[in-house]
Structures are given as structure tokens and as C-alpha cells.
Amino acid sequence: MSATRGRSGGGATTSGCGLKRRNAPQDHEDSEVMNQDQPSTEDWCGRFWNGMELLKDVTEKKHFLPTGLEDIDTLLGGGLRQGQLTEITGPSSSGKTQVCLHSASNIAAKQMGLIMYLDTSNSFSPSRVATIIYGIADLIGQRGFELQPKDARLKSVMKSIICESVFDIFALFEVLHQLEVSLLNDKVNNGGSKVCLLIIDSISSLLAPIIGGKYPQGRSMMISVAVILKKLADDYNLSVLVTNHMVSAGNGAVKPALGESWKTVPHVRLMISRENNICTATVLKHTLLASGRTAKFVAPSQMFGGSSPRRP
Amino acid sequence: MAGETGGEPRAWLAVDETAAAFISRSLSSRPTIILPPPLHRAPLRPGNVVEISGPSNSGKSHLLLMAAVQCILPKEWEGIYFGGLGKSVMYLDLDCRFDVLRLARILRNRIAEGSAHLRNGDFEKDGTKDEFQCSLQNMLFSDCMQRFLYVRCYNSSEFTAALKTLQSQSRSEVLGLGIYFVMIDSIGAFYWIDRASQPVGENKGKSLQSITETVIHEIRKFLQLQPALVLVTKAPIYADGTTTANDFNRGSSKYVMEDSTVLRYSRLEEERSLSFREYMPSIWQSFVTHRINLQVEAEVPSVHENEVLSTYTSEWMQPSLKTKEKFSIVDDGVILAQ
Numbered sequence: 001m002s003a004t005r006g007r008s009g010g011g012a013t014t015s016g017c018g019l020k021r022r023n024a025p026q027d028h029e030d031s032e033v034m035n036q037d038q039p040s041t042e043d044w045c046g047r048f049w050n051g052m053e054l055l056k057d058v059t060e061k062k063h064f065l066p067t068g069l070e071d072i073d074t075l076l077g078g079g080l081r082q083g084q085l086t087e088i089t090g091p092s093s094s095g096k097t098q099v100c101l102h103s104a105s106n107i108a109a110k111q112m113g114l115i116m117y118l119d120t121s122n123s124f125s126p127s128r129v130a131t132i133i134y135g136i137a138d139l140i141g142q143r144g145f146e147l148q149p150k151d152a153r154l155k156s157v158m159k160s161i162i163c164e165s166v167f168d169i170f171a172l173f174e175v176l177h178q179l180e181v182s183l184l185n186d187k188v189n190n191g192g193s194k195v196c197l198l199i200i201d202s203i204s205s206l207l208a209p210i211i212g213g214k215y216p217q218g219r220s221m222m223i224s225v226a227v228i229l230k231k232l233a234d235d236y237n238l239s240v241l242v243t244n245h246m247v248s249a250g251n252g253a254v255k256p257a258l259g260e261s262w263k264t265v266p267h268v269r270l271m272i273s274r275e276n277n278i279c280t281a282t283v284l285k286h287t288l289l290a291s292g293r294t295a296k297f298v299a300p301s302q303m304f305g306g307s308s309p310r311r312p
Numbered sequence: 313m314a315g316e317t318g319g320e321p322r323a324w325l326a327v328d329e330t331a332a333a334f335i336s337r338s339l340s341s342r343p344t345i346i347l348p349p350p351l352h353r354a355p356l357r358p359g360n361v362v363e364i365s366g367p368s369n370s371g372k373s374h375l376l377l378m379a380a381v382q383c384i385l386p387k388e389w390e391g392i393y394f395g396g397l398g399k400s401v402m403y404l405d406l407d408c409r410f411d412v413l414r415l416a417r418i419l420r421n422r423i424a425e426g427s428a429h430l431r432n433g434d435f436e437k438d439g440t441k442d443e444f445q446c447s448l449q450n451m452l453f454s455d456c457m458q459r460f461l462y463v464r465c466y467n468s469s470e471f472t473a474a475l476k477t478l479q480s481q482s483r484s485e486v487l488g489l490g491i492y493f494v495m496i497d498s499i500g501a502f503y504w505i506d507r508a509s510q511p512v513g514e515n516k517g518k519s520l521q522s523i524t525e526t527v528i529h530e531i532r533k534f535l536q537l538q539p540a541l542v543l544v545t546k547a548p549i550y551a552d553g554t555t556t557a558n559d560f561n562r563g564s565s566k567y568v569m570e571d572s573t574v575l576r577y578s579r580l581e582e583e584r585s586l587s588f589r590e591y592m593p594s595i596w597q598s599f600v601t602h603r604i605n606l607q608v609e610a611e612v613p614s615v616h617e618n619e620v621l622s623t624y625t626s627e628w629m630q631p632s633l634k635t636k637e638k639f640s641i642v643d644d645g646v647i648l649a650q
Contacts, residue, residue, distance in 0.1 A: 048402075048477075051384075051457030054412040220508030223501075227466050230408040234464070261504065261549045263368035267409050285369050287411035292622055 061237045065197055068106030071297040075281055077289055080239040085229055087266035089244040089256040094274045096243040097123045100201045103241060105132040108160045113196030117163040120205045124163050133157050169206050169221055176228050183236045202243040204257040219261055226265040342539055348378045349648050350626040350637045354602055358539035361599055365546040366606030371624050371641050372545040376495050378646060379543060381418050383493045384459040389452055394426045399492035400459045404474055406501035408464055419456055423449050468502045468523045475530035491540055498545040503591060524593045549591060603630035
């Protein structure tokens with residue numbers, strides 16, 4: 001498993017249970033690879049897809065990644081789609097991070113690929129992930145998992161979650177760039193399991209400080225991030241999951257923190273809110289389904305387990 | 313268009329076309345296009361540039377897809393009437409949010425609908441007939457899908473490159489059937505990036521104005537070669553209360569002296585106009601020939617449980633039709649409200 005690949009530069013790595021600090025890649029290797037597979041300008045110019053090619057690409061390469069939360073999966077028509085950017089928005093402590101952790105754990109446990117978890121507010125909790133992994137029932141019976149002791153199983157699942165702390169937009173740009181390079185390497189080497197899910201929790205805490213004001217640079221960076229994310233998602237069949245917190249819109253109402261110009265970015269927007277233990281998820285926008293669908297469900301015990309949901 | 317006069321340069325020089333001949337020629341070579349509602353009100357012809365504006369989630373892209381399906385469906389196929397145009401669509405995706413599954417679903421629905429009409433008029437048959445029909449439908453489906461051309465652009469230079477490629481491609485007829493609809497979703501996608509890139513040193517001439525000029529120039533050149541209808545979506549980029557509204561705050565403060573009801577009214581009006589605020593350069597605005605505005609109206613509970621259907625209104629701004637139409641969007645079509 002190639003969990004140990006990535007950036008050479010700094011950046012704190014959460015040293016949780018089973019999470020390894022990634023090794024520095026050899027620089028000369030990168031440059032060679034770039035020359036080989038970087039699509040030339042001519043290449044993309046000829047890249048007029050027709051409908052059938054698009055359809056083939058989607059059915060073969062862009063699958064749904066289940067979050068493991070059944071109600072949300074049904075609502076989204078199967079889960080988080082590869083090649084798409086899904087946004088979860090909701091008021092504070094409505095369970096946005098929990099959905100992220102849940103998706104990461106579920107996909108890691110099902111061994112569908114690596115998960116890149118970019119944490120902007122130190123909300124990633126390894127013990128929470130461990131609890132969720134223990135709670136996933138259908139883990140048993142997969143690839144001889146039942147033969148392994150509990151700890152070894154946990155360790156192997158945890159290895160496929162790569163967590164990285166990102167505290168500002170420039171660090172985000174760098175991490176995304178490194179991710180692209182490493183994905184390009186994987187593509188060339190045809191090696192191992194690839195990153196299939198990129199989680200940024202929360203993207204609004206990186207973008208909110210830079211937007212607004214008189215000058216367009218902040219918004220320009222925001223749109224650049226959006227373009228990079230969508231490009232990564234499409235080229236490497238990643239599913240991107242971001243969270244967006246909510247701010248007051250006056251009159252006691254709340255609205256997503258990133259405003260009108262961000263609205264056009266995500267493919268799917270899901271709003272969740274929580275009252276006691278009842279969660280309500282609403283599809284604000286979906287590329288395939290008509291929006292406005294809601295689902296009410298009782299928060300699964302493993303979603304908000306324990307007395308303090310955020311950091312046990 | 314020189315080709316249309318035939319191989320008689322002398323005749324072409326000698327007599328100018330009469331108005332009657334001109335109108336019949338232009339009617340036959342550039343017939344009126346009927347688009348699915350709510351775009352059906354204004355008569356559209358190849359060469360027109362239609363701008364569909366409205367906030368996010370007001371159904372802009374959906375209208376594009378409906379129009380695309382209308383274009384790629386044949387008029388008639390194996391005796392089944394579909395009422396399409398049977399021509400190619402070029403979809404330039406700047407937002408990168410196009411979902412091919414949605415297009416496929418709308419298309420399959422239309423095909424099934426057309427076939428159902430035939431079956432009703434005809435006679436019921438056994439399973440083998442159904443199977444045969446199914447394979448026929450699949451063939452038609454793939455035929456239509458092949459007429460849908462798509463390119464994704466991640467920045468403005470890729471966008472202009474795509475437009476240039478489009479011209480050379482259409483000249484060399486690699487794409488086979490001529491492109492009849494060009495769709496751009498959405499034109500303001502790189503607004504912030506282009507605005508922020510300062511014309512410094514080498515990068516000179518990359519400002520928003522000149523990029524828009526280039527884009528318009530390329531589209532014009534393409535339209536000269538190939539009469540096509542251009543459909544463009546545009547999303548607003550200013551929200552009601554962002555810091556860009558500085559002027560608005562200052563402007564409204566003077567109303568405080570006056571009647572408070574006036575204040576409230578003007579505030580509302582200004583807020584509304586702010587969210588419509590035009591951000592594309594004026595050269596773009598003069599390039600657009602038709603403009604329709606979409607708004608999300610209200611949410612009405614639908615027949616299904618846990619589901620809210622939104623109603624939308626559409627209003628033609630240019631040509632200015634003083635009527636608003638209500639419609640709602642379902643998974644695979646548009647329902648006009650009466």
C-alpha cells in the first residue's frame with residue numbers, strides 16, 4: 001500500500017493511530033514523469049468528447065463512494081460521486097465533520113482506495129475514526145479480516161487515511177499540487193491503490209478570510225482552488241468532499257459562509273441540520289436529481305457517539 | 313456564405329438579389345428554431361446569441377440540456393416523429409459541472425416518449441418486438457449522443473483555444489455534421505481570475521476586457537463560417553450583502569432623511585438590482601442579441617413526501633416581453649405552469 005507518498009515540504013501531519021508521516025519523493029523522478037504523461041496542449045485541443053465517450057468514461061471510471069450513512073447515500077443517489085465536488089453545509093455542530101469522518105472511515109474500511117483528509121481546524125479525530133471502523137458491521141468477512149486481531153485490522157484501515165493539517169490557502173495550493181504530482185506518478189507507475197476521496201474540512205475556514213474587500217485577488221484564489229479541485233476530480237477520478245460553515249444572514253437566519261460566487265462551484269450541495277438527535281439533510285443542488293429533497297433521520301449512534309461529539 | 317450563390321460569379325455580380333429572393337433564401341438557410349419552453353417565446357435564428365441569466369440553481373443548465381436534446385434528436389427516425397433538428401451541439405463547459413448522465417436521461421426519456429406515441433397508434437406486440445424496439449432505441453440513442461460534442465475548459469486561454477479549434481475543426485469537417493448550437497456554461501466562470509490577473513510585463517493584454525474581446529471575435533468568426541445559435545448562461549457573482557455593496561450602503565444612507573417606507577422600498581429595489589448587476593464588459597452586452605432572466609420563485613410542496621419542488625419564473629429581457637412565465641423543473645423536463 002502506497003500510503004507513504006507525497007510532499008517533501010513542511011506541513012504538520014497528524015500522528016494519529018496508524019497514520020504515517022509520508023516520505024519525501026525523489027525529485028528527479030517527478031520531473032521525468034511529468035514529461036511522459038503531461039498532456040500536451042495539442043492533446044487537449046483535440047479533446048472534443050462526444051456524448052458516448054463521456055458516457056463511457058462516467059460509467060467505467062466514475063463510481064459512487066458510499067458514505068456509510070444510508071440516508072445520506074440514498075438522498076445523494078448512491079453517495080459521493082467520483083469526478084464531482086460535493087459540499088456539505090450546515091450550522092455549527094450539525095455533523096458536517098462527522099459525515100466527513102464517516103465517509104473516510106467507510107471507504108477506508110471497504111478498501112476502495114486511499115483517502116486524503118485535509119484538516120483546517122484540527123477536528124480530525126483518530127479515535128472517532130476508530131470507533132466508526134469498529135462499528136462498521138460488514139467489515140467482517142472481507143479479505144480475511146476476521147482472522148486478524150482487532151488492532152491489526154484497525155491499523156491496516158487507518159493506513160489508508162492520509163491526514164494533513166492545512167491552515168492557509170497557500171498551504172492548500174501546495175498540498176493540492178503535491179497531490180496532483182503523486183497522482184500522476186501513480187498513473188504512470190500503474191501502482192497500488194490510489195487516492196479516491198479528497199476531504200477538505202472545512203474549506204470555508206481557508207477561503208472566508210481572503211474573500212471580500214475591494215480587490216479581486218481573494219476571489220480569484222477561491223475560484224482557482226475550485227478549478228484545481230474540479231480538474232483533479234475529473235482527471236484522476238477523485239471524489240472531493242468539502243464543508244462550508246454557516247454565518248448569520250441577518251434576521252436570525254443563517255446562510256452558507258461562501259456566497260454567491262462559490263455557489264456555482266460544487267456539483268452537489270447538501271445541507272444538514274440537527275435538533276437533538278434528529279438530523280435533517282436537504283439537497284440544495286444536484287446535477288442529476290431535482291433539488292429540494294429532504295431526508296430526516298435519527299443520527300446514528302456512531303455518528304454522535306459519546307458525550308462530546310467533536311473531540312472525545 | 314459565398315458558396316450559397318453557386319458557381320456563377322458573373323450572375324452574382326450583375327444583379328443584386330431582390331428582397332423577396334433574399335427573404336426566401338434567408339428563411340430557408342436560417343429557419344426559425346423552436347426551442348422547448350420557456351425559451352419558445354422569442355423567435356430564434358442561427359446567428360443569434362442568447363444569454364440565459366439567473367442565480368445558481370435557477371435552472372439555467374437544465375434549459376441548456378433541454379435545448380441540446382432538441383438539437384441532437386432527429387426530426388423523424390424510422391417513422392417515429394421526434395421533432396428534433398438532427399444537428400450537432402458543441403458544449404463548452406467552463407463551470408465543469410456538466411453531468412452526462414442527466415443528458416442521457418433526458419434523451420432516453422424523449423426517445424421513449426416518441427416511441428410510446430407510435431406504439432399507441434400502432435398495435436400491441438409481443439416481447440420480441442419489444443426487444444427489437446429496444447435495440448433500435450439504443451441505436452438512436454448512441455446516434456444522438458455522438459452529435460453531442462463537449463469540451464472542458466479550466467481557464468480563459470483554454471476557452472479561447474477551444475473556440476479556435478472549433479473553427480478549424482468545422483472547416484475541415486472532421487466533426488461531420490455541422491454544429492448548429494454552441495453552448496457556453498457559464499460565461500462568467502473565470503471572471504475573478506481574469507480580473508485579478510494584472511496586465512504586467514509579459515502577461516499584457518490578458519485583462520478581462522481583452523479576453524472578452526477575443527472570445528467575441530472567435531465566436532463571430534465561427535458564426536461566419538457556420539451559422540449557429542449561441543446559448544450562453546450567466547450566473548450573478550455578487551451576493552446581496554457582500555462588501556462589494558459599499559456604494560449601495562452609502563447610497564441608501566441618504567434616504568434615511570426621507571420617509572422610512574421609501575427607504576425600505578428603495579433598499580429592496582437596490583438589493584434586487586445589485587444581484588443582477590452586470591459584470592461583463594459592455595462589448596459582451598452588445599454582442600448578446602437575446603436575453604432571458606430566470607428566478608427561483610417559491611417552494612411548493614410536491615406530491616411526494618419529503619420533497620419540495622421549486623417554481624421558477626422566466627422573463628425575457630431582450631426582446632422585452634412584459635410577461636413572466638412560471639415553470640417547474642422535474643427530473644427530466646420542464647413543466648410550464650398555467
